[in-house]
Amino acid sequence: METVAVDYRSQEVEFYYIYKALAHPEHNGYVQPFTQEERLLHVAEAKRTLGSEIEWLCDNMKNELKQALGGAPNSQFVIDPKGKIVHASGWSDPVELRSFLANLVGEVTPATTVADLDLKQLPPPQLAGQGFAVRPQMPGQMRALLVKPLRSHEQYYVKLRAEVDSRFMQEGLGWMYIGFHLDPLLRVHWNNLAPPLKFRISTPEGITVALAEASARKIEVESDADPREFLLGIEWDSNVLPAASLPASSLVLEVEYYPCHEKGWCKFIKQSYTIKLQPDRNAGSVRGRGRAVGGQFRNR
Structure with missing residues (x-):
């Protein structure tokens, strides 16, 4: 996506990422924020860790923008100057987006590659050790x-x-x-x-x-x-x-x-x-947590 943005800014196409509720909380340790100020901390953290030059928009705590755009966790849209959605995809795909923009405003050649970029990506914070507590197995979905x-x-x-x-x-x-x-x-x-x-x-x-x-x-x-x-x-x-x-x-x-x-x-x-x-339809799903393989569970 970064390479598409670099190429098509010259064609007067503006690019934005949208921060919405986390799709997979606990990934890299991040958890759902409780306030708008905490969401803005997540935006700043995304800028820090990704090294991106793309601007960010932040949804409100009612998730109104997420719902207005269909609720998908990783969608992409192209909106024309009149506010009309001229391209929509349920899953972000830079190759698909580049092809659409080439037809819309003209192809940019040569295309920028990831190797051409100097993205300074940084690791997520880790303030203390992990792996000391026993995590419970989940009894199913x-x-x-x-x-x-x-x-x-x-x-x-x-x-x-x-x-x-x-x-x-x-x-x-x-x-x-x-x-x-x-x-x-x-x-x-x-x-x-x-x-x-x-x-x-x-x-x-x-x-x-x-x-x-x-x-x-x-x-x-x-x-x-x-x-x-x-x-x-x-x-x-x-x-x-x-x-x-x-x-x-x-x-x-x-x-x-x-x-x-x-x-x-x-x-x-x-x-x-x-x-x-x-x-809670905006709480996201946790991946990688323990799952049951049979037997009984106890309160912990």
Whole structure:
């Protein structure tokens, strides 16, 4: 894409990347931002790591631009000066785009190659070691739930991700994944000299979790950046909570943890979330996380 942009700027074609909700959170450690300011941190990070000269646009927290453009994670569009979409593809393809622009405004020769560019790509941040915490295996296909951070005087240095398996949604008995992920762009790591992270979940009538309160396992190093993850049994009694009321029902999760910043401070933080029992279509899908190969699972 960078080579196409270099060639066709001379033909008065403007190029933009659009930052939308992450399609695959946890890739390279990045997690879904909670605020517009945090999304702009992601834009700055993309510029830093990719070394791109293409300008960025940032969607708002309601994801209105993403929805207006069809919701695909990696689409491409050509829009004429009157605002009309003259080319659209569900998956970005620089070869296809170059061919279309050649027919639209004329071919540019010789074509710039990647070797001609001086892209200074940089690695993602890693503020502490990883691989110390045991990650739970997933019991099958999981679906992300709507998570809302409640008002806090502190920034959400740790981002909550909540998921349930398809069996819970279909049969009312299944598993809930609760993951607390450090935000690498906020430059923090876990302080393992302090008490480990702990949480407590309050459920509405008709919903039961097998482990409503728990602490993370102690990690035997001073600091690390692994997520703190739990797999909880969850049950829904439709006789108490009708199916029509399930999407509006919320769990409340309170979490306590001790982060340390690269500038040297460490502090105690207590924050709360609501978790709605409905899918979050903008949460993306996690790749590479453990999958079940048979047998039983335990709450962790």
